[in-house]
Amino acid sequence: MQYIDAHGPNRTVELSPEPTFHEPVHISESELGEWTELRAGVRVHHSTVDDYTYLMERAQCDHTTIGKFGNIASDARLGPTNHPIHRPTAHHFTYRAEMYGLGADDEWVFDWRADQPVEVGHDVWVGHGATVLPGVSVGNGAVVAAGAVVTDDVAPYTVVGGVPAEQIGRRFPTETAARIDATEWWHWDHDTLAERLDAFRDLDTFLERYAPATADAPALD
Numbered sequence: 001m002q003y004i005d006a007h008g009p010n011r012t013v014e015l016s017p018e019p020t021f022h023e024p025v026h027i028s029e030s031e032l033g034e035w036t037e038l039r040a041g042v043r044v045h046h047s048t049v050d051d052y053t054y055l056m057e058r059a060q061c062d063h064t065t066i067g068k069f070g071n072i073a074s075d076a077r078l079g080p081t082n083h084p085i086h087r088p089t090a091h092h093f094t095y096r097a098e099m100y101g102l103g104a105d106d107e108w109v110f111d112w113r114a115d116q117p118v119e120v121g122h123d124v125w126v127g128h129g130a131t132v133l134p135g136v137s138v139g140n141g142a143v144v145a146a147g148a149v150v151t152d153d154v155a156p157y158t159v160v161g162g163v164p165a166e167q168i169g170r171r172f173p174t175e176t177a178a179r180i181d182a183t184e185w186w187h188w189d190h191d192t193l194a195e196r197l198d199a200f201r202d203l204d205t206f207l208e209r210y211a212p213a214t215a216d217a218p219a220l221d
Contacts, residue, residue, distance in 0.1 A: 030061075033068070035190075046114065047079075050122075052186075063114050063134065067122035068186040073146070075129045079118040082134055084109055121156065122186040140181055141171055156181060176203075179211035 013020065017034040026043045033051035038044070041058035049055070053070035062079040066072070083090040093099070095106035116134035120126070124138050127146035132138060138154040145161030145168070154160050157177035159169040171177065188196070199206040207213075 039074070061118075063116065064118040064120065064132075066120040067124065067140070069123045070120060071125040073126060073128040073130070076126045076131070078120065078126065078132045079116070079134050080131060081113050082116070084112070141177060143171060172203075175213070176207065179207060179213060183211050185210070 015035055015037055019032040019034075019036045019038065021038050022040045024040060025038045026045075027038075028044070029046045030044045031048045032038075032044075033049060033053065035052045036049050037054040038049075039055060039057045039059070042055045043060045044055070045062045047061040047064040047066070049061070049066050050068045050070070052068050053066050053072070055061070055072040056074040056076075058074055059072045059076045060078070060080070061072075062081050064078040066078070072078070083092070084095070087094055093102060095109035097103045098105050113134070118132050118134060119137040120132070121138060121140035121142065123141045124143070126132065126138075126144045127148065129146055130144045130148045130150070132144065132150045136150050136153055138144065138150070139156030139158070141157040142154045143159040144150055144154065144165065145159065147163070148161045148165040149163045150160060151164040154165075155167070157171045157174075157180075158167050159171060160166060161168045172180065193200075196210070199209050
């Protein structure tokens with residue numbers, strides 16, 4: 001792992017297969033893939049961040065799985081922990097009682113939180129300040145607009161925004177999205193990505209070379 005001074009002069013650094021941290025970051029009970037980058041102030045708890053995914057400043061993940069090539073903007077929150085509001089008080093002294101010398105912690109609350117994971121697919125962009133609530137799944141290629149609060153599952157390659165978030169568009173027509181999705185390009189190795197970089201810079205080239213249209217290709221809904 002490489003650690004970088006968050007106050008240094010250059011925000012763009014050369015990454016490596018080992019995760020790159022811009023201190024300070026806080027990581028607990030989590031797994032990080034290759035070529036991942038965590039900017040200053042990021043907190044990742046009980047989560048998995050797969051290859052090439054980056055989290056910008058102050059992004060937070062709890063009980064979340066993010067696929068490959070994820071783009072998580074600053075101040076985004078994925079899986080923010082819920083409080084047990086059905087109790088007489090929502091305050092955490094009822095389940096973090098040891099902090100206050102009131103008795104044993106209530107492990108049920110922590111298990112309850114872990115049972116509401118967030119699942120984020122590959123090539124997903126979560127915009128600045130967006131929130132993805134516990135129990136939500138975000139499909140491959142989807143975009144969550146800045147400031148959105150996502151309360152329901154997001155279909156692949158759709159764009160959602162608002163509070164609560166609703167679909168406001170699509171990245172591509174459903175047939176095109178299905179062709180891209182079928183390539184599973186996010187599993188290509190590093191050398192292959194380098195060889196095919198020019199195709200990633202032009203949609204028509206990518207489709208022609210690696211995602212030819214087929215009559216029986218299912219459309220993504």
